[in-house]
Every structure is written in C-alpha cells, then in structure tokens.
Amino acid sequence: MNAAEQQAAAQPQTMQRYYRWHARIYDVTRWAFLFGRRRLLRLLPQKPALRLAEIGCGTGFNLKRLARQHADWQLTGVDVSRHMLDRAFRALKPYSQRVFLLEKSYGKGQFRLKESTDIVLFSYSLTMFNPGFEGAIEQAYDDLRPGGCIAVVDFHDTPFGWFRRWMGLNHVRMEGQLLPVLERHFEPKTCEVRRAFGGLWRYLVFVGVKPRSSVDG
Numbered sequence: 001m002n003a004a005e006q007q008a009a010a011q012p013q014t015m016q017r018y019y020r021w022h023a024r025i026y027d028v029t030r031w032a033f034l035f036g037r038r039r040l041l042r043l044l045p046q047k048p049a050l051r052l053a054e055i056g057c058g059t060g061f062n063l064k065r066l067a068r069q070h071a072d073w074q075l076t077g078v079d080v081s082r083h084m085l086d087r088a089f090r091a092l093k094p095y096s097q098r099v100f101l102l103e104k105s106y107g108k109g110q111f112r113l114k115e116s117t118d119i120v121l122f123s124y125s126l127t128m129f130n131p132g133f134e135g136a137i138e139q140a141y142d143d144l145r146p147g148g149c150i151a152v153v154d155f156h157d158t159p160f161g162w163f164r165r166w167m168g169l170n171h172v173r174m175e176g177q178l179l180p181v182l183e184r185h186f187e188p189k190t191c192e193v194r195r196a197f198g199g200l201w202r203y204l205v206f207v208g209v210k211p212r213s214s215v216d217g
C-alpha cells in the first residue's frame with residue numbers, strides 16, 4: 001500500500017476518533033457556523049414519496065427536519081461514526097419507522113444504496129472525506145437514479161492560510177476542491193458560493209441533477 005492508499009484506508013478511523021469527543025459538543029457548537037443547511041433543504045425537490053439518503057448524517061440535524069416536513073419520504077442516514085449516530089438515533093426516535101440509520105463508511109465501491117435513490121445529500125461531510133471526496137461523489141452518481149439529485153452544502157474556500165490550516169487540523173479541507181468534481185458529474189440547478197463571517201470563508205450550496213441520458217445510467 002502506498003502512502004495515499006494508507007491515508008484513504010485510515011480516513012474512517014480518523015473520523016471515528018475525532019467524533020468520539022466532538023459528538024458531545026457538536027449540536028451546541030456547530031449551528032454557529034454551518035451556514036446554508038436550511039437553505040439547501042428548501043432547495044430540494046418537493047415531490048411525494050421520495051427516497052433520500054444523507055451521507056455523513058452526523059447527529060441528524062437535516063434528517064429530523066426532513067422527517068418532520070415529509071411524512072411520506074423514505075430517509076436513510078449513513079455515517080461512519082457510532083458516536084454521531086447514537087445522537088441521531090435519539091433525535092430521530094419519533095420517526096424510527098421511516099428513517100434508517102447505517103453505520104458505514106461511504107466511498108467508491110464500498111457499498112451501494114438502494115438503486116432508486118432520488119436524492120443524495122451531503123451536508124458539511126464531503127470536505128472531511130480526505131482523501132476520498134471524488135470517490136464519494138462518484139458513488140453518489142452511481143447510487144442515484146437518472147434524473148435524481150445530488151444536494152451539497154459545505155465549506156468552499158478561504159483567502160486566509162492560517163484559517164485553512166486551522167480547519168485542516170479539524171480534518172476539513174477547504175480549497176474549492178468540491179465544485180469542479182460536482183460540475184463534472186451533474187447538471188447544476190443551483191450553484192451558489194456565499195461569503196461567511198465577512199469573508200473569512202466561503203461556502204457552497206449546490207444542487208445538481210444526474211443526466212437522464214448518461215451512458216451508464
């Protein structure tokens with residue numbers, strides 16, 4: 001195994017270690033800077049009986065809101081951290097009949113969602129797939145039905161090196177790396193890059209459609 005492969009293989013354990021402690025303070029700290037999550041939920045297709053999977057669902061912030069809003073949607077949350085999922089499980093208890101939680105690492109070829117997934121959601125998770133974000137986007141492409149949507153909200157970039165390094169210490173890569181890969185695979189319906197905290201960083205809100213005419217779809 002070369003160094004890059006070793007890093008890729010270690011990513012799930014890195015996340016499990018990081019969130020063993022951070023899961024406890026996640027909900028009381030992250031609301032202050034994970035901008036755009038509610039906006040992304042409003043941008044999702046509002047049709048009946050959709051199947052949605054959130055990858056890196058964490059403590060269930062998005063799934064809880066979706067379960068409340070869409071009584072007939074089938075929701076799946078995937079996360080590699082048992083400590084985050086424990087919290088999601090508690091938050092989603094009232095909806096346990098129609099929200100399924102899976103403790104798994106997501107990535108190219110690791111496992112498949114149900115083939116007819118209509119929406120794959122990534123909310124502040126893809127910038128933590130280091131390495132592996134391209135593989136996760138490719139897997140989402142494979143898991144979506146043609147015409148299905150990928151929905152992403154995440155950090156985009158920062159002009160400040162010290163801030164980029166600080167976020168790196170927290171396993172977040174913010175070098176504008178997600179957008180080109182998303183645009184390569186999906187037809188953009190919404191693509192916004194917005195300033196946060198007066199320009200300390202920018203974040204991305206992206207909704208894209210898997211082309212119906214894709215050769216492999």
Ligand SMILES: C[S@@+](CC[C@H](N)C(=O)[O-])C[C@H]1O[C@@H](n2cnc3c(N)ncnc32)[C@H](O)[C@@H]1O
Pocket residue numbers: 011012015016019034037055056057058059060061062078079080081084104105106107122123124125128129
């Ligand atoms: C910053 S949290 C975001 C949680 C939630 N989506 C939200 O918006 O609050 C990132 C989550 O991605 C998960 N994650 C990171 N790498 C993963 C992987 N390879 N497979 C599945 N989940 C992963 C982490 O365990 C963590 O719960």
